[in-house]
Amino acid sequence: MSVQASPTLFMASASAAVAALSDVITFKRVARLGEDALRRPTGSEMWARAVHLCLRAAARGRRGFTSKADPQGSGRVTGELIQHLERLSLVDFGSQEAVARLEKAIAFADRLRAVNTDGVEPMESVLEDRCLYLRSDNVVEGNCAEELLQNSHRVVEEYFVAPPGNISWSKLDEKQPFPHH
Amino acid sequence: MVKDGCAHVKPAAATDLSVFLLVTWSLWWQTGHEDHVGPDPPRIIFSAGKALHRGALGWKAEWLLSIIRLLRLSPTLDGLEVSVALKQGQVTPTELCQRCLSLIKKTKFLNAYITVSEEVALKQAEEAEKRYKKGHSLGDLDGIPIAVKDNFSTSGIETTCASNMLKGYVPPYNATVVQKLLDQGALLMGKTNLDEFAMGSGSTDGIFGPVKNPWSYSKQYREKRKQNSHSENEDSNWLITGGSSGGSAAAVSAFTCFAALGSDTGGSTRNPAAHCGVVGLKPSYGLVSRHGLIPLVNSMDVPGILTRCVDDAATVLGILAGHDPKDSTTIQDPVKPFTLPSLTDVSKLCIGIPKEYLTPELSSEVHSLWSKAANLFESEGAKVIEVSLPHTSYSIVCYHVLCTSEVASNMARFDGLEYGHRCDSSVSTEAMYAATRREGFNDVVRGRILSGNFFLLKENYENYFVKAQKVRRLIANDFVNVFNSGVDVLLTPTTLSEAVPYTEFIKEDNRTRSAQDDIFTQAVNMAGLPAVSVPMALSTQGLPIGLQFIGRAFCDQQLLTVAKWFEKQVQFPVIQLQELMDDCSSVFENEKLASVSLK
Numbered sequence: 121m122s123v124q125a126s127p128t129l130f131m132a133s134a135s136a137a138v139a140a141l142s143d144v145i146t147f148k149r150v151a152r153l154g155e156d157a158l159r160r161p162t163g164s165e166m167w168a169r170a171v172h173l174c175l176r177a178a179a180r181g182r183r184g185f186t187s188k189a190d191p192q193g194s195g196r197v198t199g200e201l202i203q204h205l206e207r208l209s210l211v212d213f214g215s216q217e218a219v220a221r222l223e224k225a226i227a228f229a230d231r232l233r234a235v236n237t238d239g240v241e242p243m244e245s246v247l248e249d250r251c252l253y254l255r256s257d258n259v260v261e262g263n264c265a266e267e268l269l270q271n272s273h274r275v276v277e278e279y280f281v282a283p284p285g286n287i288s289w290s291k292l293d294e295k296q297p298f299p300h301h
Numbered sequence: 302m303v304k305d306g307c308a309h310v311k312p313a314a315a316t317d318l319s320v321f322l323l324v325t326w327s328l329w330w331q332t333g334h335e336d337h338v339g340p341d342p343p344r345i346i347f348s349a350g351k352a353l354h355r356g357a358l359g360w361k362a363e364w365l366l367s368i369i370r371l372l373r374l375s376p377t378l379d380g381l382e383v384s385v386a387l388k389q390g391q392v393t394p395t396e397l398c399q400r401c402l403s404l405i406k407k408t409k410f411l412n413a414y415i416t417v418s419e420e421v422a423l424k425q426a427e428e429a430e431k432r433y434k435k436g437h438s439l440g441d442l443d444g445i446p447i448a449v450k451d452n453f454s455t456s457g458i459e460t461t462c463a464s465n466m467l468k469g470y471v472p473p474y475n476a477t478v479v480q481k482l483l484d485q486g487a488l489l490m491g492k493t494n495l496d497e498f499a500m501g502s503g504s505t506d507g508i509f510g511p512v513k514n515p516w517s518y519s520k521q522y523r524e525k526r527k528q529n530s531h532s533e534n535e536d537s538n539w540l541i542t543g544g545s546s547g548g549s550a551a552a553v554s555a556f557t558c559f560a561a562l563g564s565d566t567g568g569s570t571r572n573p574a575a576h577c578g579v580v581g582l583k584p585s586y587g588l589v590s591r592h593g594l595i596p597l598v599n600s601m602d603v604p605g606i607l608t609r610c611v612d613d614a615a616t617v618l619g620i621l622a623g624h625d626p627k628d629s630t631t632i633q634d635p636v637k638p639f640t641l642p643s644l645t646d647v648s649k650l651c652i653g654i655p656k657e658y659l660t661p662e663l664s665s666e667v668h669s670l671w672s673k674a675a676n677l678f679e680s681e682g683a684k685v686i687e688v689s690l691p692h693t694s695y696s697i698v699c700y701h702v703l704c705t706s707e708v709a710s711n712m713a714r715f716d717g718l719e720y721g722h723r724c725d726s727s728v729s730t731e732a733m734y735a736a737t738r739r740e741g742f743n744d745v746v747r748g749r750i751l752s753g754n755f756f757l758l759k760e761n762y763e764n765y766f767v768k769a770q771k772v773r774r775l776i777a778n779d780f781v782n783v784f785n786s787g788v789d790v791l792l793t794p795t796t797l798s799e800a801v802p803y804t805e806f807i808k809e810d811n812r813t814r815s816a817q818d819d820i821f822t823q824a825v826n827m828a829g830l831p832a833v834s835v836p837m838a839l840s841t842q843g844l845p846i847g848l849q850f851i852g853r854a855f856c857d858q859q860l861l862t863v864a865k866w867f868e869k870q871v872q873f874p875v876i877q878l879q880e881l882m883d884d885c886s887s888v889f890e891n892e893k894l895a896s897v898s899l900k
Contacts, residue, residue: 201755209709209754210716210735211747218748221812225705225752228816231698232768235775242770243777245600245630246829246854247587253633255626267473271720280718282730289731 197223207289380559380613384441387433394433394444398426398488401446405490405557411513413551415451417491418458422446425488432486441616443486448552448561451492452499453479453604454593458489462595463507464497466721466741476593477625478562478604485620490558493548496811497743499564499597500708502572502818503806504547506745512547514540514577514800515555520877521843540800540844543576543818545569546605550577553607554876560617563605566597567700567815568795568822570605571834571849575795578836578845578876580868582606582614585855586829587632589618590625598707599630601826611835611865615641618857632855639858644866648682653788657693658821664798666840671794674837674848677870678792688788690779695772696824697816702756702769703827708746709753715741745811777828784853790863791851793821795834799844821849831857833864836873845873 197219206212213219265278274281386392405417429444438444449455452462454472461467475483483489496506505511516522517539542551546563550573553561563570565583574581582605589604596602604621608614619638625631654675659668679685717723717737724736742750756765783791796818806814825832831854834847850867852860 204758205751205754208758209738209747209750210731211738211742211750212735213751214739214744214747218744218751221748221810222752222755225701225748225812226755229698229702229756229765229769232695232702232765232772235692235695235768235772237768237771237775240771240774242767243774244770246777246827247630247632250587250632252629254629264473268719271470271473272718273723282718283727283733285730287729287731289729289735 196226210289379610380445380608380616381441383445383559384443387429387444388438390433394426394429394488395423397444398422398446398490401488401490401557404555405552408515408555408557411515411551411555412510413493413512413548413555413557414448414491415461415463415494415507415509415548416459418455418489421458422488422490425483425486429486429488439484439486440620441485442482442560442620445487445560446490446558447482447487448490448493448549448558449479449482450495450499450546450549450561450563452495452564452595453492453562454595455479455489455492458492460492460595461508462498463495463509464741464743464746465508466715466738467595468508468722470721472593474593477590477627478621479593481621482562482617487560490552493546493552493561495548496545496745498595498712498746499545499566499569500745500749500815501544501811502568502815503541503803503811504544504573505541505803505806506743506811508743511803512542512551513803514542514547515551515878516540516576516578516800516844516876518878519843520879521839521874523843525841525843538802538804541576541803541806543573543796543800545573546581546607547573547577549607550574550579550581553577553579553609555878559608560613561607563607564594564597565603565605565826566601567704567819567826570607571795571822571832571847572818574607574834575836575847575849576800576845578847578873580608580611580614580836580864581795581834581847582608582618582857582861583825583832584618584622584857585831586826587630588622588636588831588855588857590621590623590628590631592625592627596711598704598826599711600707601704601829603826611833611861611868612641614833615639615858615861615865618861622857634855641858641862641865643869644862646682647678647863647866650678650683650790650863651788652678652683652685653688653783653791654685655690655693655783655791655793656687657690658793660797660820662797662817662820663794667794667796667798667846670837670846671792671848674792674867674871677867681870686788688783688786688791690776690783690824692772692775692779693824696776696827697820699769699772699776700819700823700827701816702765703773705749705753706756706766706769707753708749709751709757712742712746712750717741748812773827776824780824780828780830780851789853790860793849793851795821795847795849797821799840799842799846825849825851828854830854831860833860835864835868835871837867837871839874 202213202219213222269275269278269280272280383392383397387394387397402417402419402422405414426444429438432438432443451460453476454460454474456472456475458471459468460470460472479489494504494507494509494512496502496504497508500506503511522540541547546561546565546569549561549563549570552558554577563573563581565571565581568583570583571581583603584606586601586603591599591602591604594602594604606614606617606621608617616638619636622636623631624633624635652675654671675685715721715738716734722737722741724733724740726733726736739747755761756769797820809817822832830851832849832851834849836845836847838846840846848867850860850864852863
């Protein structure tokens with residue numbers, strides 16, 4: 121899953137975003153955030169962060185999105201796994217049912233263990249016996265930047281505008297800076 | 302219904318009187334035998350006339366044509382007949398276009414279309430008309446109305462994939478298959494409804510609502526229901542079309558267009574074709590370009606073709622097939638358009654019946670029709686043998702793992718930056734992505750992305766994803782072994798049963814339903830083989846049941862030849878929607894009430 125934000129790309133877009141009047145984030149704030157990411161954290165900052173993480177973990181546990189709450193669960197889908205998957209996919213489960221569905225999907229997929237695949241090569245494409253030809257690297261079309269930019273919601277000159285990319289995602293951070301109990 | 306008659310019938314060596322008697326007898330026969338299932342004398346006569354004088358039109362046939370128009374003898378036309386009608390000036394492209402557009406309006410309650418491109422279609426019709434007047438028609442598809450599933454990119458026309466993520470997205474280019482159809486002069490009626498991102502087997506999970514099966518409103522089905530004396534409101538118990546190309550199947554089935562494009566990843570073209578009583582073709586993987594088809598599973602997706610008869614499917618395939626420099630997974634071998642020969646002798650054919658496809662969940666009606674079809678081939682001299690595809694029971698599991706894994710990767714492109722929905726948050730890129738994707742995708746899509754990412758985790762990659770790839774090879778090899786043993790074509794059911802009511806269908810979730818309904822169709826996608834679903838007969842409830850033919854890789858022509866022979870033998874009845882078309886107002890009212898009460 122390659123949704124990982126590329127720092128350089130989005131730093132460039134971030135600076136372009138800064139120029140846009142409608143964008144909320146000010147230059148100073150961006151610069152400070154940027155500095156924060158680059159500079160190593162001090163001792164007190166690390167302590168605060170650890171506390172923050174603990175509180176976050178506690179709040180997450182309270183949310184009950186783990187399979188322990190689910191009587192039918194095989195226990196494979198742990199809270200940690202849920203977080204991990206959500207982080208990788210950048211979509212959330214949304215409900216206990218979604219977790220239950222994942223459990224069923226895994227149980228379903230486990231049936232494959234019964235098949236003996238010793239000595240069998242994985243098949244990536246049914247056309248593996250043929251050569252796939254790529255076309256020659258000549259420019260035959262293009263110059264349609266305007267058309268392409270029309271589909272985006274936020275554009276500045278010829279840039280797609282993105283929020284700053286060097287902030288690690290956390291659901292709780294987005295909704296509230298510190299978890300409520 | 303298009304009421305224009307056949308344009309080319311010319312009974313051989315007929316005098317005026319004998320033609321008149323023929324026509325009168327046909328009319329008498331049809332009025333007395335509306336429920337008849339099976340070979341239909343008037344159609345046989347018309348087909349014979351067609352075979353004798355394809356394209357040639359004399360003054361006698363013109364006279365016959367006007368009689369037919371008066372008596373409304375030939376309620377349906379296939380694409381080729383209409384094409385000839387257009388060439389001979391019996392009907393103009395604009396007239397045809399307007400008829401189809403008015404039909405689309407009348408059948409709006411089916412919810413088959415997401416976008417109806419009225420202006421575009423009328424403009425194209427005008428141009429086609431100019432071409433016909435000059436005698437420079439582009440080919441068989443010039444001026445023929447078609448519909449396209451809403452996951453194919455169409456320049457200037459909104460392409461949504463029935464998802465919030467792409468609502469309002471207008472592609473700047475045409476998918477290759479769409480471009481090929483437009484280059485042939487086809488009229489684009491609109492974009493049809495589907496399950497969100499083509500994930501599903503019922504066409505019920507899109508944001509524009511579910512698609513209703515036109516057979517729910519057919520005379521054949523309603524009469525059977527009256528016999529069973531159901532007192533409940535008929536309109537609230539409408540049937541699903543199957544999925545995910547349900548909108549395309551419903552559009553073709555309800556006569557709003559002559560051909561429609563669908564996509565087939567695990568049976569998404571053949572499943573609704575079987576439920577809606579139309580022909581659904583899945584070409585060989587690599588034969589038709591996927592450029593512009595919003596991808597689900599790159600190694601299994603194929604554009605599918607839905608038509609009312611096998612000949613039309615062959616015509617469309619001939620136009621769409623071929624190498625595309627923009628899709629490196631299309632094969633380089635040259636492909637020419639072809640006409641299907643009419644098989645008379647099947648004694649050289651070997652039909653395989655995979656025994657593992659006889660599952661306990663298969664309905665007894667489908668089973669008996671399957672046996673009947675096998676017996677039909679045998680009685681006509683073909684060799685019918687039982688074959689084994691030993692890994693069949695694992696194929697749906699393997700499909701599930703590979704599909705969700707590829708989906709997880711393919712859905713990564715939807716981040717809200719370059720196109721599509723974008724949330725309002727601008728705290729950080731990742732937060733924006735997450736919120737956009739939460740708002741844009743429905744539960745089904747999110748569920749598949751999460752499952753897919755689970756199987757792709759480092760600790761699970763070998764045990765699930767690579768394992769599934771190995772099982773895929775075993776499944777593909779099963780088919781290769783069967784075809785190497787002398788079998789030409791496999792004959793299997795397409796679906797477990799006839800179309801079910803929506804209220805019944807939604808009792809289980811999307812994943813469970815897909816696992817159940819794709820059981821006969823997905824193995825074909827994993828092996829990349831061509832397959833076609835041909836409607837065979839009506840069930841005891843008056844609903845269509847289709848059977849599937851599976852061919853060797855890149856032997857689509859042979860597959861369709863067998864399918865055409867079969868179609869001619871079974872003479873599947875035409876859907877009778879006439880009552881509905883003429884008397885729409887009361888039905889519409891009921892429809893509105895019904896749909897409100899369901900919510």
